[in-house]
Amino acid sequence: MRDKTFELLAALADGRAHSGADLARAAGVSRAAIWARVQRLQALGLEILAVPGKGYRLAQAFEFLDEATIRSQLSAVANAAIPALTCLEVTDSTNERLLQQATTGTVHGHAMFAEYQSAGRGRRGDVWVAPPGSGLCVSLGWRFDAPPATMSALGLAVGIAVARAVDDLGLGGVRLKWPNDVLYEGRKLAGILIEMRAEHGGPSTVVIGIGLNVHIPPNVRAGISQPVVDLHEALGRAPARNLIAARLLEALTVRLADFARSGFAPLAAAWSHYDGLAGRCVQLELPGRTVVGVARGVDPTGMLLIEHEGRVEAFLSGHVRVRAS
DSSP, X not given: OOOHHHHHHHHHTTSSOBOHHHHHHHHTSOHHHHHHHHHHHHHTTOOEEEETTTEEEESSOOOOOOHHHHHHTSOHHHHHHOSEEEEEEEESOHHHHHHHHHTTSOOTTEEEEEEEETTOBOGGGOBOOOOTTSEEEEEEEEEESSOOTTGGGHHHHHHHHHHHHHHHTTOOOEEEETTTEEEETTEEEEEEEEEEEEOTTSOEXXXXXXXXXXXXXXXXXXXXXXXXXXXXXXXXXXXXXXXXXXXXXXXXXXXXXXXXXXXXXXXXXXXXXXXXXXXXXXXXEETTEEEEEEEEEEOXXXXXXXXXXXXXXXXSSOEEEEOOO
């Protein structure tokens, strides 16, 4: 059953003004109840305007994610690779949902979208801020029966998939910041969080979480602590969210199949194409150590190469920042 607050969102989804009386009559509640639901939607970050004499309207029309619409835009191969596709309205975390599911069953090929996450997670414990309709929040479960030796580079392969999907939507110039941030003009367009459940010496099940900015309201953007960009700003328009979802799943299924078959090495050239750090002065923060030098791409296993103190050293993990030259 649809959440009562999201029932109101559905009624306002066309972007036109609707009177409080009409909304209350259709929902079988009082106008005060409608006002309370409007406030709840506003608290989630949605821009709802009160139009004198006309009622309430969304600042922009809302497109709900829909399984059938997404599947209709996938190839037969991608549809077969994704046996389960779920579109939720509200959840705590799509990653957490699939991780819990993985403890009792399979999540391979299960794509789970959410309009709103109350506890969306980013890397390094960050919170992923995404009001309903402002972006895509999706998690994809995947099982590697024989994990490649370069399994640690999975995040890089996923980053390439996201960049390719955005390319397909018409946005050139996307860059990847090792290990898994997607940038446009130096601002964050998408983030990736990968969580793994591995059996010793055997198969690995991963849950790949992706947050992609589509159209972030100005009031929400003002509260985000880092520079961000969305597809609406970058392209001058916001593509249909169901189309974006399909392009993303299409690219992911292709790259994950490639990665399972051959590891990271065949994807290294694609990474170089999108590499947003190569040749730049960077600072890598490690436990008990900070390395400052020039980024020199990645090695065939996906490790970050940094030239410093007269040598090139490879790093498996760490938090990297771009420094002024």
